[in-house]
Amino acid sequence: MRxxxxxxxxxxxxxxxxxxxxxxxxxxxxxxxPIATALMAAGVKVFRYTIKGGNPRGVFCxxxxxxxxxxxxxxxxxxxxxxxxxxxxxxxxxxxxxGAWEETK
Amino acid sequence: xxxxxxxxxGAGPAGLSAALEASRTGVQTVLIDENQAPGGQLxxxxxxxxxxxxxxxxxxxxxxxxxxxxxVEKAGIKVMLDTVVxxxxxxxxxxxxxxxxxxxxxxxxxxxxxxxxxxNPLAFPGWTLPGVLGAGAAQTLVNLHRVLPGTRxxxxxxxxxxxxxxxxxxQAGANVVAVVEALPKIGGYGxxxxxxxxxxxxxxTGHTVKEASGDAMVERATVIQIDEQGNPIPGTEREFExxxxxxxxxxxxxxxxxxxxxxxxxxxxxLGGHVPLHTEKMETTMxxxxxxxxxxxxxxxTVAMEEGRLTGVDVARCLGYISNRKAETLTRExxxxxxxxxxxxFGEVLGEAKERLIERRG
Numbered sequence: 001m002r003x004x005x006x007x008x009x010x011x012x013x014x015x016x017x018x019x020x021x022x023x024x025x026x027x028x029x030x031x032x033x034p035i036a037t038a039l040m041a042a043g044v045k046v047f048r049y050t051i052k053g054g055n056p057r058g059v060f061c062x063x064x065x066x067x068x069x070x071x072x073x074x075x076x077x078x079x080x081x082x083x084x085x086x087x088x089x090x091x092x093x094x095x096x097x098x099g100a101w102e103e104t105k
Numbered sequence: 106x107x108x109x110x111x112x113x114x115g116a117g118p119a120g121l122s123a124a125l126e127a128s129r130t131g132v133q134t135v136l137i138d139e140n141q142a143p144g145g146q147l148x149x150x151x152x153x154x155x156x157x158x159x160x161x162x163x164x165x166x167x168x169x170x171x172x173x174x175x176x177v178e179k180a181g182i183k184v185m186l187d188t189v190v191x192x193x194x195x196x197x198x199x200x201x202x203x204x205x206x207x208x209x210x211x212x213x214x215x216x217x218x219x220x221x222x223x224x225n226p227l228a229f230p231g232w233t234l235p236g237v238l239g240a241g242a243a244q245t246l247v248n249l250h251r252v253l254p255g256t257r258x259x260x261x262x263x264x265x266x267x268x269x270x271x272x273x274x275x276q277a278g279a280n281v282v283a284v285v286e287a288l289p290k291i292g293g294y295g296x297x298x299x300x301x302x303x304x305x306x307x308x309x310t311g312h313t314v315k316e317a318s319g320d321a322m323v324e325r326a327t328v329i330q331i332d333e334q335g336n337p338i339p340g341t342e343r344e345f346e347x348x349x350x351x352x353x354x355x356x357x358x359x360x361x362x363x364x365x366x367x368x369x370x371x372x373x374x375x376l377g378g379h380v381p382l383h384t385e386k387m388e389t390t391m392x393x394x395x396x397x398x399x400x401x402x403x404x405x406x407t408v409a410m411e412e413g414r415l416t417g418v419d420v421a422r423c424l425g426y427i428s429n430r431k432a433e434t435l436t437r438e439x440x441x442x443x444x445x446x447x448x449x450x451f452g453e454v455l456g457e458a459k460e461r462l463i464e465r466r467g
Contacts (some may be wrong), residue, residue, distance in 0.1 A: 001251060001253040001256060001278070002251060002252055003247060003251040003252065003278060006277060007276050008165075008274065009248065010274065012251050026227070033250055034437045037246060037251075037252040040246065040252050040254060045321075047235070048323050055233060056116065056234065056235055056321045057233060058238070058322065059234025059235070059242060059246070059254070060237070060238050060242060061223065061224060061241075061242050062225070062243075062245040063146075063242070063245060064140075064244055067220050077271035083141075083403045085141065
C-alpha cells in the first residue's frame with residue numbers, strides 16, 4: 001500500500017510511472033524507487049524460494065544487507081531488489097534457489 | 106590508483122560529520138557510500154531528536170540530514186555514491202572499491218570506517234516467512250519509499266526503535282495490533298510509549314512471539330507470556346491476525362571492513378556485540394584506521410556525529426593541518442558534548458560500556 005498522504009512528510013513528490021514485468025505479467029511502479037517497493041505496493045510479498053527447502057522469503061532489512069530479497073532481474077540472478085532502482089521495461093523474476101544466468105545474445 | 110589524504114567509508118551522520126570537520130581545516134577528503142544517496146539512516150528518522158540544543162534537539166533526523174548534505178556540498182567534498190568498498194589492503198592504506206561496474210583502488214593516508222549497523226533478527230518458528238521484517242526496514246519502506254509493508258502489524262520489542270517505528274506505522278495508516286516486550290518493563294522513553302498507548306496500542310511486557318504462521322507469508326502471530334526466567338507460560342497464548350511482524354530487538358555493528366583490515370575486536374553486549382577496539386580519538390588498533398558511529402558501538406545519531414568530529418579533528422592534527430593544541434581544545438569540547446548526551450539513565454550505561462572498550466584498547 002502506497003502512503004500518498006503523510007502527516008509529517010506531506011504529499012508524495014511527483015514521480016514518473018514506468019512499466020516493468022514481474023514473472024511475465026505487466027506491472028507498474030515509480031522510476032528510481034527500489035524494485036522491492038514497487039512489488040510490495042502491488043501486494044507481492046514472496047521474492048524468492050530457498051535452495052534447500054524451497055521456502056518463501058521476502059524483504060527483511062530493506063537496506064541491502066541481508067540478501068533475503070534477491071531476485072533475477074534482466075536475466076541476472078541475486079540482485080538485491082531493496083537497493084536496486086526500478087527502470088522502465090525491467091524484467092523481474094521470482095528467484096528459485098541460486099537462480100540461473102540467462103544466456104546473453 | 107586514486108589518491109587522497111582522508112577516505113571516509115559511509116556517508117551517514119558519523120561519516121558526513123568527520124568529512125566536514127577534516128575538510129574545513131584543509132584535509133583532502135573523499136566520502137564513499139554504496140547507496141544511491143548519502144545520509145545513511147538519517148532520512149528515515151522523521152521524529153524529533155532529544156537532548157540539548159547543540160544536539161539538534163527537537164529537530165527531525167531528516168532535516169539534520171539535509172543540513173549536513175548542504176554543508177558537504179558547500180565544502181566541495183568529493184562524494185562517490187553507488188560505490189562499494191569491498192576490501193582494505195596494505196595495512197589499512199588502500200581501499201578496493203567497485204564504482205558502478207568499475208573496480209579500482211584508493212590510497213588514503215587516513216581511513217574512517219563509518220559503516221553503521223544492521224538489525225538483529227529473532228528466531229522463532231515462522232521467523233523466515235515473508236512479512237517478518239526488521240523494524241528499521243519497515244521505517245525505511247514507509248518513510249523513505251512511502252510503501253507500507255502491511256496493514257496489520259505486530260511490533261516485537263519496546264525499546265526506542267520499536268516504540269518509534271510503531272508510532273510511525275500508525276502515522277502512515279497501518280494498524281498496530283500490539284507491541285510485545287520480553288523484559289518486564291518498557292525499554293524506551295516514556296514519551297514514545299505514551300504516544301502509542303494513547304492511540305490504543307497495548308504494550309505487552311513479559312511477552313514474546315511464540316510463532317508466526319501462514320501459508321506462504323505471515324497470516325497470524327501467536328504471542329505468549331514468559332516468566333522471569335524467560336520460560337513460556339503454557340495457557341497464556343494469544344493469537345493476532347497480522348500480515349506483518351516487525352522485529353526491534355537491537356542492532357549490531359556492521360564491521361566487516363574492520364575485520365578484514367585486521368582491527369582487533371572486543372565483545373561488549375551493551376554496544377551491540379563485537380566492536381572494534383578504539384582510542385578516545387576513535388583510532389582502531391590499525392594505525393590510521395578509525396571507526397565512528399554505530400560501527401564503534403550502537404548509540405544515537407547524535408553521538409555518531411560527535412564521534413565523526415573526533416575523527417576529523419585527529420586526522421587534521423596527524424596530517425599537520427591544525428596544531429596539537431588546537432586539536433586538544435576541539436577534542437575536549439567534543440568530548441564534553443558526548444558526555445552530556447550520555448548523561449541520563451540510558452546514556453550512562455553506554456558511556457560506561459564505552460569506557461571499558463577504550464580501556465581495553467589501551
